[in-house]
Amino acid sequence: MKCFKLGFIINPIAGIGGSVALKGSDGMVMHALALGAKPQANIRATLALEVLLPYKDNIVIYTASGLMGEQCATDLGFNVEVIYQATNEQTDSQDSQLAAQALLAQGVDIILFAGGDGTARDIANVVANDDYQAVPVLGIPAGCKIHSGVYAITPKAAGRIIELMVTKELVTLTTGDVMDIDERLFRQGIVKAKRYSEMKIPSELRYVQAVKSGGIESDDLVLQDIAANVIEEMNDHGERQFIIGSGSTTAFLMSELGLANTLLGVDIVREQTLITSDVTEAALYQAITDHSGLSQLVITLIGGQGHVFGRGNQQLSPRIIRAILAQSGGRDNIIILATKAKLAALGNKPLLSDTGDIELDQQLSGFMTITTGYKDQVLYPLASPQ
Structure with missing residues (x-):
């Protein structure tokens, strides 16, 4: 042979x-x-x-x-x-x-x-x-x-x-x-x-990713509704710190807050104030462990691909995600923002987690709550790709 x-x-x-x-x-x-x-x-x-x-x-x-x-x-x-x-x-x-x-x-x-x-x-x-x-x-x-x-x-x-x-x-x-x-x-x-x-x-589509969709969300009204929902959450829970991930959707949130944003990095916000910008993985882990209240992730997905972890946000390492999951509320501490149009563009393919830790990716698998507007959420599957 x-x-x-x-x-x-x-x-x-x-x-x-x-x-x-x-x-x-x-x-x-x-x-x-x-x-x-x-x-x-x-x-x-x-x-x-x-x-x-x-x-x-x-x-x-x-x-x-x-x-x-x-x-x-x-x-x-x-x-x-x-x-x-x-x-x-x-x-x-x-x-x-x-x-x-x-x-x-x-x-x-x-x-x-x-x-x-x-x-x-x-x-x-x-x-x-x-x-x-x-x-x-x-x-x-x-x-x-x-x-x-x-x-x-x-x-x-x-x-x-x-x-x-x-x-x-x-x-x-x-x-x-x-x-x-x-x-x-x-x-x-x-x-x-x-x-x-x-x-x-x-071209085995089960296994090969799409080209990343480019551009900024054009429907500002939808993004304003999404941002309003998160800002209300911040107002209701001033003791929490919010870890803002990369992407244009989260950048719109930071703009609505009037805060400088690291488009391709990770920022920490508490009481609607920017605490740390463009934070490293090590500094982020320290911030989570030092904070007495809850720390919540606010992230979005890569358009056209569906990745929520493992693409452009390596600061959100397995130990960071585990520290978030270990807090009261578990998976609810991961806040995913996306317009319905962005989800529809995935063509029924699931969101993806590629943290590099297979056990963690499997733990994250299942239906996640996605914030798609003001008081508007949908359930969408997140998968551990094989």
């Missing part, structure tokens, strides 16, 4: 700035490490490969040295061929591109990569070559910014797609857009995204 040739690349620094509120890793690696950030890309890549362990005798993994793939695949016991040696301990986009070139030269069946939108662009720069456009790719979500439609919805879902290919299931191929934003503007709260390219991907 012919072995499946799996090309495998990890961007070891992908997403490293997320938990320390740096909004990305471009040019910020040393700063992120100094703030206590811990690399997560290899951990998330491991979750994907673990799905393939029952088939490891039928798979050869072609990869790059060290933390770019070799260590992860070898530790799991796969048959590994290292076809690219990184020259520096701290890898960069050139390493990703050179590794992709080496994989394509080996005639791999698919390139599986772990990273964010920047890594997707690096891979696309190589795959876009006319000689290689037929080679499919698939992303394991591991970055701060994941706007592109070339990623599985979770690391485990990425593994399941490869499993379908290994077991010779019919897998339809389509094209996915590669998107990216300017991190310099991103850190200033300005989202400027554009389409850079496209790549061929397996």
Whole structure:
């Protein structure tokens, strides 16, 4: 039986700035490490490969040295061929591109990569070559910014797609857009995204995320009603602190409060006063544990994808979410805001939680109350993607 040739690349620094509120890793690696950030890309890549362990005798993994793939695949016991040696301990986009070139030269069946939108662009720069456009790719979500439609919805879902290919299931191929934003503007709260390219991907819709919907909500009246509902909650419970997540819907709430907002970060509000802006994961955990009253999360979903955790809000780590759930009220301490139009755009697909902690994602699964207007709420399912 012919072995499946799996090309495998990890961007070891992908997403490293997320938990320390740096909004990305471009040019910020040393700063992120100094703030206590811990690399997560290899951990998330491991979750994907673990799905393939029952088939490891039928798979050869072609990869790059060290933390770019070799260590992860070898530790799991796969048959590994290292076809690219990184020259520096701290890898960069050139390493990703050179590794992709080496994989394509080996005639791999698919390139599986772990990273964010920047890594997707690096891979696309190589795959876009006319000689290689037929080679499919698939992303394991591991970055701060994941706007592109070339990623599985979770690391485990990425593994399941490869499993379908290994077991010779019919897998339809389509094209996915590669998107990216300017991190310099991103850190200033300005989202400027554009389409850079496209790549061929397996189109198993159970497992592959949509391109993130862009733009600001246009129905200001609905957003005003949603904001009014939350503000009334704040008035009724002055002893509580509210942790305001990222997104345009929560930004509208902050605008209605007359408070400065970190569009792509996390802020803390108490008695309608901004206590801390653009807070890191560590500072947020300290704020929750130090506060004598309840702490409640106010979050929204990523339009077009449905993620409420694990995309653009890595400050809301598993221990943060568990600390919120452990308080009186449990799941009711997670306040999700969304217009009905935004929910309808999901096409009956559930909301998604991809915290990186499978047990927590399963705990969060079930119907959640979504605030869709003033005194207007709906029940909507939240799932732990498999």
